[in-house]
Amino acid sequence: MLIRMKLMLLKHRWFQLLISGVLFFILAEIALVSTGNPLFFPTVILLGAFVVPVTFVAYFYEYVRDRDISMPTLTACFIFGGLIGVIAAGFIEYQTLRSLNNASLFGVGLIEETAKLIFPVVMFVRWKYQHEADGLLFGVAAGMGFAALETMGYAMVNLVQSGGSVGTLQQVLLIRGLLSPSGHAAWTGFVCAVLWRQRQTKSSWFGLPVVGAFLLAIVLHAVWDIVSSMNVQTGAQLALYSVLLLALIAVSLTLVFWRFRKAKAFALKASGAAA
Secondary structure (H helix, E strand, C coil): CHHHHHHHHHCCHHHHHHHHHHHHHHHHHHHHHHHCCHHHHHHHHHHHHHHHHHHHHHHHHHHHCCCCCCHHHHHHHHHHHHHHHHHHHHHHHHHHCCCCCHHHHHHHHHHHHHHHCHHHHHHHHHCCCCCHHHHHHHHHHHHHHHHHHHHHHHHHHHHHHCCCCHHHHHHHHHHHHHHHHHCHHHHHHHHHHHHHHHHHCCCCCCCHHHHHHHHHHHHHHHHHHHHHCCCCCCHHHHHHHHHHHHHHHHHHHHHHHHHHHHHHHHHHHHHHHHC
């Protein structure tokens, strides 16, 4: 049974991407540690930042995509959605936020959640892609592009600040890589799915459900940043940190996979009706 499950997984493109990406990441790390050649740092950072985001987008593309969304279109959303989001968010945050406290972190959440929506909203206005599955895919892709580029930035900063410590780099890439699906991708994917759902059901585009989803994403983002900035020094603090982080991960993933199931069910129903 276990062997059969493994063979079934190997047939999926998202799983092939994950396995090959992880293997190349391990090989690049071995080469870096063995040779001490700093030329391997960019390769390790690139693979560490992009393997999980690309895999997550590929998973959604395989299971919920609308037949009208091509891979080049989704790739453009991943790249340009991430680039526009990171540049816009970074510029606005630099201009408006001078200190990082709990209150200002809600401002960070507002700025980043808005910036990540720029490219998906452009796709929304174009009108061509009208199903909830389309919005979910564009949101996940833009969120993951943002997360991957942000991880690269954090990896570079920590690498420089640590004086070239490979251990510090590994820690940043591992933590941010594994957690990326439950962060930016989940929040933006959820908001976009609700936005497209409103159009799909011929409801008000920017009505209460969309505003509520957007505000929820901002709150989740801000609380995530607050939890991440906790000063953990004791066992009790570590336990509290772990519980809060796991709760945020559970809520975020539940939201995006809830919309995933709804979008998939609608797509199957629509294809059945068309047949």
